[in-house]
């Protein structure tokens with residue numbers, strides 16, 4: 001997907017008002033300029049930021065149309081991917097969880113600068129977030145599935161929808177997690193990379209251990 005195709009995709013699939021475009025443009029500008037101080041995205045993706053990061057984040061919205069009302073919690077948000085992009089494109093309250101100080105400060109400054117009143121940051125580890133029943137949970141490049149579910153189960157209930165961009169190994173990672181985790185799982189293709197996929201899940205819970213004997 002070229003940068004031009006990425007913008008066209010946003011126009012076709014998301015409700016992008018002039019205000020939203022200007023927020024997204026501003027976010028991209030802040031992100032690229034902060035790259036001088038901290039490594040927020042891989043250097044190689046800098047020329048492809050709209051496709052590799054903005055659309056890659058925005059596409060998660062396509063899989064959450066059935067989600068109930070309530071908060072979206074984004075685990076390990078880093079520079080705000082997907083959290084800030086989703087906050088620009090949706091009014092749903094979003095909590096971004098990030099443990100690294102410089103990234104927490106970066107996220108708070110972006111929220112203030114873009115005026116995203118429905119977005120908040122929990123500055124600390126996912127495991128320390130007070131229990132919640134999120135409507136949606138996302139995590140991009142945060143942790144392998146078992147650690148991801150273990151660390152965030154207390155933020156979910158059976159209705160929570162998990163949307164987890166997982167790269168090329170999505171299916172294998174899912175198979176590996178299956179013995180320990182039950183749920184309803186789908187693997188959806190990514191629009192930005194034909195080889196990558198997004199795991200969409202609900203009713204996630206630890207599998208019952210088989211009794212001995």
Ligand SMILES: C[S@@+](CC[C@H](N)C(=O)[O-])C[C@H]1O[C@@H](n2cnc3c(N)ncnc32)[C@H](O)[C@@H]1O
Pocket residue numbers: 040041075076077078079080081082097098099100103124125126127139140141142151
């Ligand atoms: C590889 S980065 C990905 C960042 C962003 N989601 C993205 O796709 O660009 C993983 C992020 O998760 C954060 N992180 C890792 N473990 C965490 C934990 N247990 N609690 C909160 N944040 C965590 C790291 O500080 C880092 O910013």
